[in-house]
Amino acid sequence: MKLTLDIEKKLGNFSLRVKANISGERIGIFGESGSGKSTLVHLISGLLQPDKGEIALDDECMFSSHKKINIAPEERRIAIVFQQAMLFPHLSVKANLLYGYKRCRPENRGIKPEALIELLKLQPLLQRGVENLSGGEKQRVALGRAVLANPRLLLMDEPLSALDDTLRFQIIPYLRSVSEEFRIPYLFISHSLTEMQLMTDRILAVNNGQISEETTPEQLARNWMAHSQKGYLNLLRLASPAHEHGLFSYQWGGNTLLISDGESAGESLFELSSREIILFKKHPEAISARNLLECRVAEMFESDGRVGIVLSVGGQQLVAEIVRHAADELTITTGSTLFAAIKASSFRKLG
Amino acid sequence: MLLIPEDIAAIGLSLKVALTATLLALPLGFAIAWLIVFRTFRGKVVLEVLVNLPLTLPPVVIGYFLLLLLGKNGWLGKVLAETGIQLIFTWKAAVIASATVGFPLLVRSIRLGMESIDRQLIDASRSLGAPWYDTLFTITLPLSLRGILAGSSLMFARSLGEFGATIIVAGNIPGITQTIPLAIYDYASSPSSTAMALSLCLVSVVISVTVLFLHELLIKKLDRRSSL
Numbered sequence: 001m002k003l004t005l006d007i008e009k010k011l012g013n014f015s016l017r018v019k020a021n022i023s024g025e026r027i028g029i030f031g032e033s034g035s036g037k038s039t040l041v042h043l044i045s046g047l048l049q050p051d052k053g054e055i056a057l058d059d060e061c062m063f064s065s066h067k068k069i070n071i072a073p074e075e076r077r078i079a080i081v082f083q084q085a086m087l088f089p090h091l092s093v094k095a096n097l098l099y100g101y102k103r104c105r106p107e108n109r110g111i112k113p114e115a116l117i118e119l120l121k122l123q124p125l126l127q128r129g130v131e132n133l134s135g136g137e138k139q140r141v142a143l144g145r146a147v148l149a150n151p152r153l154l155l156m157d158e159p160l161s162a163l164d165d166t167l168r169f170q171i172i173p174y175l176r177s178v179s180e181e182f183r184i185p186y187l188f189i190s191h192s193l194t195e196m197q198l199m200t201d202r203i204l205a206v207n208n209g210q211i212s213e214e215t216t217p218e219q220l221a222r223n224w225m226a227h228s229q230k231g232y233l234n235l236l237r238l239a240s241p242a243h244e245h246g247l248f249s250y251q252w253g254g255n256t257l258l259i260s261d262g263e264s265a266g267e268s269l270f271e272l273s274s275r276e277i278i279l280f281k282k283h284p285e286a287i288s289a290r291n292l293l294e295c296r297v298a299e300m301f302e303s304d305g306r307v308g309i310v311l312s313v314g315g316q317q318l319v320a321e322i323v324r325h326a327a328d329e330l331t332i333t334t335g336s337t338l339f340a341a342i343k344a345s346s347f348r349k350l351g
Numbered sequence: 352m353l354l355i356p357e358d359i360a361a362i363g364l365s366l367k368v369a370l371t372a373t374l375l376a377l378p379l380g381f382a383i384a385w386l387i388v389f390r391t392f393r394g395k396v397v398l399e400v401l402v403n404l405p406l407t408l409p410p411v412v413i414g415y416f417l418l419l420l421l422g423k424n425g426w427l428g429k430v431l432a433e434t435g436i437q438l439i440f441t442w443k444a445a446v447i448a449s450a451t452v453g454f455p456l457l458v459r460s461i462r463l464g465m466e467s468i469d470r471q472l473i474d475a476s477r478s479l480g481a482p483w484y485d486t487l488f489t490i491t492l493p494l495s496l497r498g499i500l501a502g503s504s505l506m507f508a509r510s511l512g513e514f515g516a517t518i519i520v521a522g523n524i525p526g527i528t529q530t531i532p533l534a535i536y537d538y539a540s541s542p543s544s545t546a547m548a549l550s551l552c553l554v555s556v557v558i559s560v561t562v563l564f565l566h567e568l569l570i571k572k573l574d575r576r577s578s579l
Binding site for chain 1: 437469471472474475476477478479480481482489490494495576
């Protein structure tokens with residue numbers, strides 16, 4: 001997917017000015033609320049018209065103030081998944097799902113309803129009214145509806161913000177599998193660093209109506225380490241735990257990790273804040289933290305006065321965060337060996 | 352209960368006039384409400400004022416304006432006369448009078464219904480491939496049904512009570528243009544007809560109550576359907 005933007009739009013006191021060439025399949029748009037992310041979604045989809053400029057998708061002109069072209073939203077084949085599911089309340093789940101499909105030209109109907117319904121496990125919901133669905137079910141139907149319109153580009157406008165944490169991480173695998181299975185490129189809009197890390201390969205950070213930087217999820221997380229409430233978030237996908245003294249023990253990077261809040265079976269995703277990792281220069285004899293990992297310093301980076309230490313543990317990586325002063329005192333350099341202590345309760349299960 | 356054939360005719364005519372006026376005004380009322388809620392254009396304020404004007408003007412004034420417009424020498428009346436259509440002092444004039452007076456109520460209710468529709472539903476429909484007219488019929492119309500229903504009931508009820516504009520453009524001809532309020536007015540002016548007047552009043556009350564009940568019933572049904 002190739003999206004070319006060079007647009008200006010003024011809305012009251014807010015003005016948006018975006019110039020970017022975006023290519024890729026999984027693009028993130030990151031920004032605080034009020035930064036202009038949603039306005040950008042509206043402009044790309046054609047629901048809002050730029051004051052001037054050009055928008056092109058895969059070299060096809062969608063809008064050009066210069067050439068006086070403005071393709072109507074229904075002809076752009078850009079579907080949106082909104083923050084609230086926005087299902088049509090007077091239609092059944094099935095009618096909602098097929099709304100876009102029926103309006104899609106037969107030659108573009110590559111994605112068949114049966115395949116999608118199976119992938120999103122929607123069969124049991126089909127005959128229900130949309131008011132009787134839970135929040136997560138609604139968002140799954142909304143996703144299905146958008147995908148069945150067989151769009152060239154999917155705009156996901158904070159599709160997880162209205163859901164609680166557990167649901168959010170149940171929906172993410174669906175979002176990913178749908179776009180991979182049916183090869184639909186997407187723009188994923190969000191203000192969550194974790195979502196960015198899980199959903200995107202490249203990121204445009206939007207600030208005050210402008211693109212402030214083009215970066216990767218990893219780089220973005222590093223830049224935000226000092227400012228974000230939870231520091232840098234390490235995401236660990238762990239599977240097949242054993243039980244040990246009331247804790248769950250997972251194998252990871254040649255080590256055993258003991259975690260309080262595990263799941264008895266299957267794969268789980270855990271988040272570990274960079275601030276929850278305590279570093280020792282030498283092996284401490286006795287500590288209360290249940291996990292002590294011997295690691296090598298692979299890399300160090302600065303983030304606004306804080307130092308991020310990238311630790312390498314049996315082929316895996318963890319990012320720990322310390323203040324400048326501590327880094328000097330411990331004389332940490334790339335290649336040195338450290339011991340990382342992590343409490344069993346520091347791992348937060350995401351889903 | 353004391354009803355003479357002329358009264359029965361008045362009741363029938365009242366219902367016919369109110370129903371015709373409501374049905375005639377519905378498509379235009381819906382279109383204007385849609386324009387006001389969903390479109391931005393120059394002169395929108397003027398349109399809003401014009402639509403609401405009959406609500407604040409005395410019905411007699413509206414009747415007089417209609418008479419000037421549709422009368423033999425009125426600019427619309429002249430054109431109609433050439434094609435052989437005579438409106439003044441027929442039941443059709445009563446329909447026009449009722450439609451004009453009740454129109455703001457209809458538009459107001461439909462507008463309220465439309466304003467309660469989440470704009471993102473419209474956006475969703477458009478981005479899923481529906482042109483504006485498709486969205487209008489498959490999303491906006493079904494989701495404004497409550498407002499349409501409320502507006503229609505209000506307008507129907509208002510038309511049943513229409514007096515001032517009707518008496519000026521349609522007159523008060525028993526069996527031809529005499530509706531319930533006009534008949535009651537006639538009875539009220541002669542002291543011996545109290546019972547006759549009361550009978551018609553009772554009929555009015557029964558019709559009004561029926562309309563209100565029917566409205567509640569339909570709304571309930573609509574709610575049940577949407578919560579399936």
